[in-house]
Amino acid sequence: MATNGDAVSNGVDSNGATELHHPTTPKNGEGGGDRFTFSQEPTFEEVRRLQAEFTDERDWNQFHQPRNLLLAMVGEVGEVSELFQWRGEVAEGLPAWTDSEKEHLGQELSDVLIYLLELAEKCHVDLPQAVLRKMALNRLKYPAGKVHGSAKKYTEYKE
Numbered sequence: 001m002a003t004n005g006d007a008v009s010n011g012v013d014s015n016g017a018t019e020l021h022h023p024t025t026p027k028n029g030e031g032g033g034d035r036f037t038f039s040q041e042p043t044f045e046e047v048r049r050l051q052a053e054f055t056d057e058r059d060w061n062q063f064h065q066p067r068n069l070l071l072a073m074v075g076e077v078g079e080v081s082e083l084f085q086w087r088g089e090v091a092e093g094l095p096a097w098t099d100s101e102k103e104h105l106g107q108e109l110s111d112v113l114i115y116l117l118e119l120a121e122k123c124h125v126d127l128p129q130a131v132l133r134k135m136a137l138n139r140l141k142y143p144a145g146k147v148h149g150s151a152k153k154y155t156e157y158k159e
């Protein structure tokens, strides 16, 4: 879960604001063509709300301060890393992984996302808008025409 699911392309208008284009209606999960796409739901906001309900119902807000959420998220990132540990290079789509291993990966990635969204909430960062602004900055920093086919850091480019 991360985007709204459509094969979304982002453009920056003359004011630097980011627009979203939703050109086609995709199928859930594997989209048309070769490119994998997400389902359209849930949104970031829906996951934030579900986790807020989960936390409220357990009286766990007392534990879910920003620093604890950050540590919990990093711990879950470690659990994702464990799944890839010692496997060598892994091809896109994880063709050598069993369904059970892929399900496990989905669970660990979800843990990371759940804590990330709650961390953003508790820090009052409106993550869906923040991510659009950051991606607009990324496009300015890495103009496609300048960096095409190169993975160099922007600081390595000479004007």
Ligand SMILES: Nc1ccn([C@H]2C[C@H](O)[C@@H](COP(=O)(O)OP(=O)(O)OP(=O)(O)O)O2)c(=O)n1
Pocket (backbone or CB within 6 Å): 060, 063, 079, 110, 111, 114, 115
């Ligand atoms: N204090 C807590 C404990 C759990 N969770 C929620 C958010 C995560 O999605 C998941 C994390 O649960 P665990 O800490 O039990 O971690 P795992 O699910 O990864 O289990 P394990 O560590 O056994 O792999 O549950 C939470 O919000 N707050």
